[in-house]
Amino acid sequence: MATPVRRLPGRLTAPDPGWTTTADVVVIGSGIAGLTAALRLREALPPGGVKVLVVTKDVLAAGSTQWAQGGIAAALGPGDTPAQHEVDTLVAGAGACDLDAVRVLVEEGPDAVRELIALGTNFDHSPDGELSLTREGGHHRDRIAHAGGDATGAEIQRALIAAVERAPEIEVIQHALAVDLLLADDGGVAGVTLHVIGEGVRDGVGAVRCRAVVLASGGLGQVFSQTTNPAVSTGDGMALALRAGATLRDLEFVQFHPTVMYLGPDSRGQQPLISEAVRGEGAFLVDGLPEEGGHRFMQGVHELADLAPRDVVAKAIMRRMIETGQPHMWLDARHLGADFWERRFPTILATARSHGVDPVTDLIPVAPACHYASGGVRTDLWGRSDVPGLYATGEAACSGVHGANRLASNSLLEGLVFSRRIAQVLPGELREWAEPATDRRTAGLVPGRLRRDLQETMTAEVGVLRSATGLAGATAVLDKLAGVAAEVVDVESWETTNLLTISTALADAAALREETRGSHWREDFPERDDERFAGHFDVVMSDGETELVFVPSPATDTL
Ligand code: SIN
Numbered sequence: 217m218a219t220p221v222r223r224l225p226g227r228l229t230a231p232d233p234g235w236t237t238t239a240d241v242v243v244i245g246s247g248i249a250g251l252t253a254a255l256r257l258r259e260a261l262p263p264g265g266v267k268v269l270v271v272t273k274d275v276l277a278a279g280s281t282q283w284a285q286g287g288i289a290a291a292l293g294p295g296d297t298p299a300q301h302e303v304d305t306l307v308a309g310a311g312a313c314d315l316d317a318v319r320v321l322v323e324e325g326p327d328a329v330r331e332l333i334a335l336g337t338n339f340d341h342s343p344d345g346e347l348s349l350t351r352e353g354g355h356h357r358d359r360i361a362h363a364g365g366d367a368t369g370a371e372i373q374r375a376l377i378a379a380v381e382r383a384p385e386i387e388v389i390q391h392a393l394a395v396d397l398l399l400a401d402d403g404g405v406a407g408v409t410l411h412v413i414g415e416g417v418r419d420g421v422g423a424v425r426c427r428a429v430v431l432a433s434g435g436l437g438q439v440f441s442q443t444t445n446p447a448v449s450t451g452d453g454m455a456l457a458l459r460a461g462a463t464l465r466d467l468e469f470v471q472f473h474p475t476v477m478y479l480g481p482d483s484r485g486q487q488p489l490i491s492e493a494v495r496g497e498g499a500f501l502v503d504g505l506p507e508e509g510g511h512r513f514m515q516g517v518h519e520l521a522d523l524a525p526r527d528v529v530a531k532a533i534m535r536r537m538i539e540t541g542q543p544h545m546w547l548d549a550r551h552l553g554a555d556f557w558e559r560r561f562p563t564i565l566a567t568a569r570s571h572g573v574d575p576v577t578d579l580i581p582v583a584p585a586c587h588y589a590s591g592g593v594r595t596d597l598w599g600r601s602d603v604p605g606l607y608a609t610g611e612a613a614c615s616g617v618h619g620a621n622r623l624a625s626n627s628l629l630e631g632l633v634f635s636r637r638i639a640q641v642l643p644g645e646l647r648e649w650a651e652p653a654t655d656r657r658t659a660g661l662v663p664g665r666l667r668r669d670l671q672e673t674m675t676a677e678v679g680v681l682r683s684a685t686g687l688a689g690a691t692a693v694l695d696k697l698a699g700v701a702a703e704v705v706d707v708e709s710w711e712t713t714n715l716l717t718i719s720t721a722l723a724d725a726a727a728l729r730e731e732t733r734g735s736h737w738r739e740d741f742p743e744r745d746d747e748r749f750a751g752h753f754d755v756v757m758s759d760g761e762t763e764l765v766f767v768p769s770p771a772t773d774t775l
Contacts, residue, residue, distance in 0.1 A: 217624060219764040220691070220724055224698055224717050225660030226760035227396050227459055228710050230605040233409060235422035239269035239387065243430045244394045244453055246272035247281030248369075249610025249631030251376035251431030254386050255335075255538055256639030257430075268385065269424065271392040272412055273448050276380070277373050279434050280445055280611065281628065284369025285491035287362035287564065288332075288632070289625035293349045294607050305626060308354040309619025310734035311750060311771030312466065317616035317754050318599055318772075319627065321633050328632045329361060337375040339363045345518065352492040352624035353474075354525035358620070360625045366491055366561045372442045372628065373530040385722045389418060393707060394433065394452060397460040398423060398648035399604065405603030407652055411707065412488040427647045428605045430638055431457060431593060432631070435611040436470075437486075438711075439673040439719050440586040441668075444473055444489040450756060455714035457593045458721070458762075459657065461602040464755040465767075468725040471475035471735045472680045473587035474529040475501075478544035484671075487585050488567045488639030490547060492624050497560060499549035501529070503536050505579060506548065513545075518693035527621045527735045530584040534680050535584065546579035575580055584680050588627060590618035590735065594754065599638035609634045619772065620734025662706025662716055666697045670715055676725050683739045687727040694720045724764055725753040729733050746771050758760045 239615050240261070243254045249535070252271050261268070277498045301322040306313050333339060339361045340348040349358040363371035380386050381538045391413040397409035407425040412418045435451025439443025458464050475495070477488040495501075500522045503508030517532050518524035524532075533545045549557075554576045557565045561575075570577050593601050593608035595615050601608050609615075610631035677686035697716055702709040731745035732738050751768035 217567055218424065219728065222695070222698070222724070222762045224719050224720060224757070224760050224762060225713055226657030227655060229659040229661040229702070229705055230395050231421050231705065233423035234420045234598040236425065237422065238416070239267040239643065241268050241428045241430060242424055242426045243270045243432060244408070245279065245432035245434055245610065245612065246765045247279040247432065247434060247627050247631065248372055248376065249381055250430070252428045252632050252635035253432055253609060253638055254759040255376070255379055255383065257642060258383055258385055260639045260643045265520060267387065269387045269389065271389045271394060272378070273393050273452070274389070275390050276377050276388065278446060278448050280449060281369045282373045282442065283489070284628055285366040285489055286493040287350065287360040287368040287625050288504065288614060288628040289330060289355065289357055289359050289362065290329045290629060291322060291556060291590055292320055292326050292329060292347060292361065293358055296359050299323070301325070301359060304355050304597035305617065305623045306624035306773045308621050309773065310744065311773045312469070312619035312620055312734060312752065313772045314616025314736060315462060315772045317597060320637070321617045321630060324633045325629050326637070326751060328629065328636060332372065332573055333630065335375055335379050337363065337372050337562065340365065341674070346553070348735060350493050351496040351522070351523065353495070353523050353529060354623050358495070359372065360493065362493065366563045369628065379598055393710060394455055395421065395710060397429065397686065399460060399603045399655070402654045403461055404603065404647055404650065405606050411710070413625055413630060425649070428607065428642055431606065431612050431614045432635065435589040436585050436718050437465050437724065439671065439674050439715055440679060441484050441671040442476070442487050444476055444487060445586070446486055448652045450711040450715050451718035452711065452714045455717040457606065457608065458717065458755065458757045460603050460606065462603045462606060464592065464721060465594040465752050467722040467755060468508040468736050469590040469618070469620045469734055470722065470730050471526060471588040471590055472530045473766065474526055474533050474584050475582040476585035477568065477571065478583045478697050481543060488571065490564055490582055491561070492526070494547065494549055494564065495559060497552060498769040499547050501533065502545070502546050502548050503581065505699055510546070521568065524622060525621060532738060533584055534556060537693055540669040544581040545582040547582050548579050550577060550711050556665055561601050570751065576701055588622055590620065591624050594728070598639065599634050599642045603689070606640060620736060639753045661702040661705060661709045662697060662700050662713050663702040664706065664712045666700060667712045667715065669693070670697060670712065670719060674719050678726055680741050681737055682726050684727065687723055690723045691727065694723060721755040721762055728753060729762060
């Protein structure tokens with residue numbers, strides 16, 4: 217397989233640090249993965265003298281966790297078992313999961329969720345007092361715990377922030393973008409440079425010297441024009457890790473959520489999610505008003521019909537959109553009734569109504585949009601990356617649990633489970649304080665004004681439907697964008713450079729994977745091809761030069 221070599225910034229252009237501080241461990245990110253890591257590390261590290269610092273790009277609650285609707289999956293219900301959760305996860309992952317990682321996830325999941333409850337998270341309960349569990353796409357059991365009806369992420373985020381506020385030993389710096397890692401002579405972590413906006417003496421670019429970094433910085437949704445991800449999801453952590461020598465894996469497996477509310481052709485950025493749990497409660501997809509002859513097109517496509525795994529539903533919607541020439545399909549949930557909507561899905565109801573659609577009386581227009589990066593920084597079962605002292609968890613990581621297509625509601629669980637694991641090993645592996653070595657990586661930066669071109673190119677050619685021609689066109693545009701130098705050094709340029717770095721690697725991996733698997737859909741190679749593509753594309757970078765390596769591994773859904 218010929219792997220193209222790309223030249224991208226080896227580090228981001230940035231002024232010399234204007235301030236310096238120290239912390240033993242820096243956690244980058246403040247969603248479920250970051251705050252769980254910080255809380256568990258505080259318990260695991262010896263008291264006094266060992267400092268944990270959480271840095272986050274906006275306010276603590278600005279990341280993707282806050283927006284999670286459906287819930288968190290774990291084998292908690294009567295008759296359910298981790299083994300059944302494992303099978304559903306492996307099937308959704310289309311052969312590309314790491315079996316050991318999936319076992320860790322499903323076996324440690326129930327305890328991890330119980331701990332979240334003990335921490336103060338108020339999950340919904342049924343009238344008999346049992347935890348209320350629902351079903352989402354790809355699950356053969358009711359195993360999704362939820363809170364506030366459809367505000368699970370917000371409730372988890374609230375409980376975690378409250379716990380961090382009760383732990384004064386955890387220091388927090390908000391409005392802090394992680395720019396690059398500082399590396400020691402041995403290539404391991406020596407610190408991180410941050411750009412902080414308006415936190416007293418810590419303003420502008422500064423350096424935090426540290427002995428370990430836990431990357432929990434979330435996903436890359438802003439690579440595309442329409443995404444369910446918030447504005448902060450610009451792939452910064454993945455790009456920073458790649459520049460520092462970490463391996464990224466499975467970047468081509470970007471999940472497109474099937475039912476994102478369609479707001480019109482000109483709507484950009486974060487779009488409203490209509491949780492799969494709505495289909496879990498009985499809503500179904502139609503290609504027009506049933507009263508006027510519209511059909512339930514998921515019937516006959518998959519044994520689980522509207523609750524098929526997410527990639528199957530997204531593809532069926534796209535197919536029907538193409539066949540009918542419509543820019544979206546519809547979700548029919550009118551029969552759930554006003555009372556049920558108000559009680560079970562208050563957030564979605566209010567959001568839909570704010571856009572002029574009343575789900576109690578109207579069909580909801582829906583189309584797939586970017587939702588989740590199944591790939592990220594390659595880690596082992598304990599969250600370790602290839603860079604000594606750098607750990608990754610949550611959406612920023614590729615622990616191997618999602619494969620080619622994440623099972624619904626496994627994302628919050630992954631952050632929770634693997635952050636607990638990092639806290640188990642990290643204290644025993646804390647590096648000695650090391651001086652940052654002279655940074656010889658070539659600095660570079662593209663201007664922030666390129667972002668829109670980048671996103672439109674990625675959406676048009678590297679989105680739900682991919683082909684060799686489209687991908688070649690996309691990489692040509694991305695190469696051109698990489699040649700434009702920024703005139704000013706600012707946050708927009710740092711973020712856009714990170715988006716470009718990740719987009720380029722993602723498009724290259726998508727071009728090399730000449731098959732259709734999970735969320736990666738090649739129009740020109742419509743079949744899964746285990747003979748050539750059972751395995752992973754890893755991306756590495758050395759001083760700005762990227763290389764893709766194929767790592768074969770047996771398909772895990774047929775073992
Ligand atoms: C949803 O509620 O449909 C999203 C859940 C998830 O992404 O796992």
